[in-house]
Amino acid sequence: MRAPRFLLAIPAWAWLAAFFVLPVATVVYFSFGYKPGIFGTHATDVLSLDRYREALSPTFFTTFTNTLRVGVLGTLLCLVIGIPMAYWMAVKVSPGKRAFLLALVIVPFWTNFLVRTIGWQVILAPEGWLSGMLQALGLRENPLAILYTRSAVLLGVVYNYLPLMILPLFVAFDRVGPAMREASKDLGANRWRTFTRVTLPMARPGIIAGILLVFIPLMGDYITATVLGGARGNMVGQLVASQFQAAQNWALGSAMAVLLIIVIAVTVLVGAAIAYVVTWPLSRARRLRLADLEGLPEKVR
Amino acid sequence: MSAQAGAVELTGVTKRFGDAVAVDRLDLRIEPGEFIALLGPSGCGKTTTLRMIAGFEQPDEGEIRISGESVAGVPPHKRHVNTVFQNYALFPHMNVAENVAYGLQQTRTPKAEIRERVAEALDMVQMRAFADRKPSQMSGGQQQRVALARALVNRPSVLLLDEPLGALDRQLREEMQIELKLLQSRVGTTFVFVTHDQHEALSMGDRIAIMRGGKIEQLDTAAAVYAQPASAFVAGFVGQQNFLAGTARTDGVIESGPIRLRSERAGQHVAPGPVRAAIRPEYVSLAPVADLTAGAGHGTENTVVGRLASIAHLGETMQYVVEVDTGHETTSLLSRIPTPAAPNVHVDDEVVASWTPGCILVFSDPNAGPAIPPDLTTVPSTTPAHPPR
Numbered sequence: 001m002r003a004p005r006f007l008l009a010i011p012a013w014a015w016l017a018a019f020f021v022l023p024v025a026t027v028v029y030f031s032f033g034y035k036p037g038i039f040g041t042h043a044t045d046v047l048s049l050d051r052y053r054e055a056l057s058p059t060f061f062t063t064f065t066n067t068l069r070v071g072v073l074g075t076l077l078c079l080v081i082g083i084p085m086a087y088w089m090a091v092k093v094s095p096g097k098r099a100f101l102l103a104l105v106i107v108p109f110w111t112n113f114l115v116r117t118i119g120w121q122v123i124l125a126p127e128g129w130l131s132g133m134l135q136a137l138g139l140r141e142n143p144l145a146i147l148y149t150r151s152a153v154l155l156g157v158v159y160n161y162l163p164l165m166i167l168p169l170f171v172a173f174d175r176v177g178p179a180m181r182e183a184s185k186d187l188g189a190n191r192w193r194t195f196t197r198v199t200l201p202m203a204r205p206g207i208i209a210g211i212l213l214v215f216i217p218l219m220g221d222y223i224t225a226t227v228l229g230g231a232r233g234n235m236v237g238q239l240v241a242s243q244f245q246a247a248q249n250w251a252l253g254s255a256m257a258v259l260l261i262i263v264i265a266v267t268v269l270v271g272a273a274i275a276y277v278v279t280w281p282l283s284r285a286r287r288l289r290l291a292d293l294e295g296l297p298e299k300v301r
Numbered sequence: 302m303s304a305q306a307g308a309v310e311l312t313g314v315t316k317r318f319g320d321a322v323a324v325d326r327l328d329l330r331i332e333p334g335e336f337i338a339l340l341g342p343s344g345c346g347k348t349t350t351l352r353m354i355a356g357f358e359q360p361d362e363g364e365i366r367i368s369g370e371s372v373a374g375v376p377p378h379k380r381h382v383n384t385v386f387q388n389y390a391l392f393p394h395m396n397v398a399e400n401v402a403y404g405l406q407q408t409r410t411p412k413a414e415i416r417e418r419v420a421e422a423l424d425m426v427q428m429r430a431f432a433d434r435k436p437s438q439m440s441g442g443q444q445q446r447v448a449l450a451r452a453l454v455n456r457p458s459v460l461l462l463d464e465p466l467g468a469l470d471r472q473l474r475e476e477m478q479i480e481l482k483l484l485q486s487r488v489g490t491t492f493v494f495v496t497h498d499q500h501e502a503l504s505m506g507d508r509i510a511i512m513r514g515g516k517i518e519q520l521d522t523a524a525a526v527y528a529q530p531a532s533a534f535v536a537g538f539v540g541q542q543n544f545l546a547g548t549a550r551t552d553g554v555i556e557s558g559p560i561r562l563r564s565e566r567a568g569q570h571v572a573p574g575p576v577r578a579a580i581r582p583e584y585v586s587l588a589p590v591a592d593l594t595a596g597a598g599h600g601t602e603n604t605v606v607g608r609l610a611s612i613a614h615l616g617e618t619m620q621y622v623v624e625v626d627t628g629h630e631t632t633s634l635l636s637r638i639p640t641p642a643a644p645n646v647h648v649d650d651e652v653v654a655s656w657t658p659g660c661i662l663v664f665s666d667p668n669a670g671p672a673i674p675p676d677l678t679t680v681p682s683t684t685p686a687h688p689p690r
Contacts, residue, residue, distance in 0.1 A: 182357055183390035185377040187455065188407035197403075201394050286406065288398040288419065290432035296420040298429075 031254035042250035051255035074157035086169035148230035172206020305369030307333035314363035325515035338506030346515035383452035391436035398432040422454035558627030565658035585636035
């Protein structure tokens with residue numbers, strides 16, 4: 001007798017239930033509670049939306065806007081840098097060298113995230129070696145003033161998240177294969193048209209995966225922003241963490257976390273809608289259906 | 302259009318990959334409107350030749366002219382040549398109609414004309430009803446037709462086909478052979494067809510170029526390639542051959558163990574010395590040994606007695622393997638006889654094999670053949686029905 005098919009999915013479902021559904025449900029539940037006193041972290045005997053009202057303060061809005069800006073800009077930068085890089089690795093580089101390049105992309109992950117980010121702090125500091133070198137070469141008169149600015153945060157974000165963009169893109173471009181590009185060129189498309197009409201559309205699942213893999217953890221990340229952005233690098237993640245740790249107000253922290261989840265979901269949906277609206281006229285112009293061919297006479301040959 | 306439109310001319314074309322020479326000083330002139338088959342075993346350079354015409358590879362030496370114009374340095378998308386790829390290479394994210402329209406969209410053809418020509422091309426391969434399908438929703442044969450329509454809709458000067466029937470099952474392949482041939486005569490485009498399948502080449506090619514080691518061994522019509530092979534390689538690659546190594550005597554008789562051959566083939570010159578003789582299985586006839594007339598048998602020219610080792614029914618023909626004892630080893634002779642004319646013989650019978658003197662090919666280089674893949678040599682693929690004695 002065959003075992004029912006869903007048996008195979010049980011470990012996955014159990015994992016999802018234990019580590020995703022349950023924690024998120026708990027956070028949502030806590031977000032309706034309150035902080036009972038100085039020594040309590042949360043209480044849920046009276047449920048209300050008060051924590052959300054509290055969370056949506058002007059400070060929180062500013063931080064949220066900042067987080068969203070870093071998240072969207074960082075993801076776009078990773079995409080713009082990642083696409084040519086992944087395309088080059090998947091298409092132009094000989095297969096023998098590909099493994100080496102992939103290793104180079106992955107190797108930074110072997111070092112602790114925080115340590116790597118602090119490394120950039122050392123490099124970008126006004127008294128750091130980069131600043132000294134630029135001044136010695138006469139490229140700058142004053143010490144480098146990039147640390148604790150938004151540029152430094154974006155640089156750190158691209159550095160930390162680029163591999164997460166490159167890897168899915170590489171796999172996607174690699175899977176398109178040379179046969180499709182050759183067929184496109186054979187039919188009269190130049191390199192650019194081949195890229196935009198065949199390679200890129202066929203790599204779409206990889207592009208979506210890369211965007212989500214970068215954007216979602218980036219929205220919750222506050223280490224990069226704190227280390228390289230200082231006071232200007234305030235992120236929602238930091239606010240949430242401080243509510244849970246310093247302020248010991250789990251209820252308010254939960255409400256902020258839930259708002260973050262909602263903002264991420266809404267941003268992804270808005271992004272998808274924008275992408276659809278932008279590409280719709282193009283795909284509409286090229287669409288050809290059986291209905292378009294109807295009424296055309298069948299030529300007798 | 303000039304009279305040259307559709308002509309392809311390769312002059313001294315050489316292509317190397319590292320140290321390996323894929324195509325070696327190849328000369329080939331394909332006439333406009335011709336259906337030419339490049340036939341050869343894998344690694345003979347036929348696909349590389351096709352890819353150079355398409356522009357995916359650049360020759361290291363020599364010149365390629367398409368429709369009279371040199372295409373040196375011209376990228377694939379600027380050549381008036383289209384290809385039907387081995388695995389069709391249809392774009393999976395477009396439906397059939399969009400796949401076919403792709404080439405026309407690149408040349409900025411007006412939309413109304415695109416619609417008309419796409420419909421026309423799909424009608425040509427009887428696939429208009431499938432216009433909305435994605436490639437993944439179609440069978441191999443249907444994808445094959447769409448690939449053809451996608452290439453032909455651009456009205457190329459030359460259509461290149463890279464083993465396009467290789468992935469189809471036998472029956473569909475034979476249907477498509479006929480269909481392709483008819484299609485080519487209708488559209489009048491030059492077709493350059495690459496294949497390793499001799500039946501495909503023989504059934505479709507106006508002329509067949511048999512390639513080996515990056516060179517063309519013979520370029521001629523199916524009939525000529527079959528009847529007058531230029532080399533032992535061609536003789537063995539197109540159809541099958543019984544190859545017999547032997548020595549030619551001064552009187553023209555060839556001795557191969559106990560077998561005596563005398564070629565009475567018109568224009569065949571047999572110089573004394575080591576030779577290799579070839580006889581096609583379909584020219585070897587069999588009879589029970591009882592029918593042997595007095596005085597015949599061992600020592601008689603173009604006749605030999607042997608043991609019938611196996612019989613295989615191939616449908617329209619019967620295939621026999623006769624083992625001839627040459628003293629220290631046995632030589633196998635392959636015979637094919639139309640089923641209605643099959644002789645009354647049984648496995649292990651002593652039989653007389655004989656052949657028409659006019660059909661013996663003699664090659665003076667004893668090492669010339671059969672340097673061909675094992676599955677294509679004269680050794681029968683059907684093993685004897687019982688262990689050898």
